[in-house]
Amino acid sequence: MGDANVQDPTDGGSGGLLRQLAQANGVSTTFQGWDGTGQNVAAQTLRKVLAALGVAAETDEDVHAALDEGELAPWRRLLPPVVVRQQGQPHQVAVHKPRGATAQLWIVGEDGSRHEVSWADVPAERHSVDGVHIERHLAELPAGLPLGWHTLHAQCGAEQAQCTLVISPQQLTTTAQLAGERGWGLMAQLYSVRSSRSWGDWRSGRPGRPCRHFRCRTWRRFRSGQSIARGRTSAAG
Structure with missing residues (x-):
């Protein structure tokens, strides 16, 4: 900079x-x-x-x-580029359409299921764009959508649009199995890990080489179910 x-x-x-x-x-x-x-x-x-x-x-x-x-x-788009919401949380999507035009909105789930979406007839905001009066309507996404990558569809006259709808979990539980156990990890500033083939810019050499010994001794132990904490001494030696 x-x-x-x-x-x-x-x-x-x-x-x-x-x-x-x-x-x-x-x-x-x-x-x-x-x-x-x-x-x-x-x-x-x-x-x-x-x-x-x-x-x-x-x-x-x-x-x-x-x-x-x-x-x-945003006023020129029927739908936003992408919508992300947490599972179980209310969320509104802005839909833009010409004044007086009718539109349909629905969701196709990751499993192929279809969910209809409705919104209030009264627009939340109006704007004149390129000589056209555009209305912004706020559509409430249906509750109970499952986790996954879904697709939000909209049709207004001859215009059709779609965008990705991501339903994410409120909390990740992937590390729950490690709760209550001692643990440790390896941390290094990558740009400070240098070798004769790489001086920290990673344009030459192989970034994974400095961790090869750690992976061979520790990752296999983790996959086999053996406690990493118990093997701390041997892995470092």
């Missing part, structure tokens, strides 16, 4: 809008320095990261246009 302490000429003009654009696209605009103090990411760095994401931000005009497009983009 660039030096965040260097005054960037864009910070006095569109710098605030540039950072707003970055945040809207999931790009962090601050970081913590080596001394623990907060730092701002340089505007030049933000522009390059946004360009890598396909968002033009080289000029002030680009930034304004991208912000406007980002605000209108």
Whole structure:
């Protein structure tokens, strides 16, 4: 990253809008320095990261246009790109359709089952997009959907859309079998694990080589059901 302490000429003009654009696209605009103090990411760095994401931000005009497009983009879509909710939790999905148009919404489960979705006739919000009056309706997803990767479908006249609907667990229980047992693990900063073939950039050599001894001695012991904690001494030796 660039030096965040260097005054960037864009910070006095569109710098605030540039950072707003970055945040809207999931790009962090601050970081913590080596001394623990907060730092701002340089505007030049933000522009390059946004360009890598396909968002033009080289000029002030680009930034304004991208912000406007980002605000209108959801209104041009019948459904969002993806919907994620926790199992058993209520969740509403924004559906956008032209004013007065009728639409159908349903879910096809991972097992092929079909679930109808309904929403209130009164729109939650209205917006004029490209000369068309668009309404935003909030649809309540049915309760009791099972865990899995489902598909949310919508049809409004001749327009059809679908998106992935992910139902995730509220809590992972994969480590429940280890509860109450002593355990230990191996942790290493990968960029500090160097060898004659790799100096930490991982463009040469094999990242897994430093852990080969650990895997051979410990992973086999774990798979066989033997306690890793009991074998700590022999594995390290």
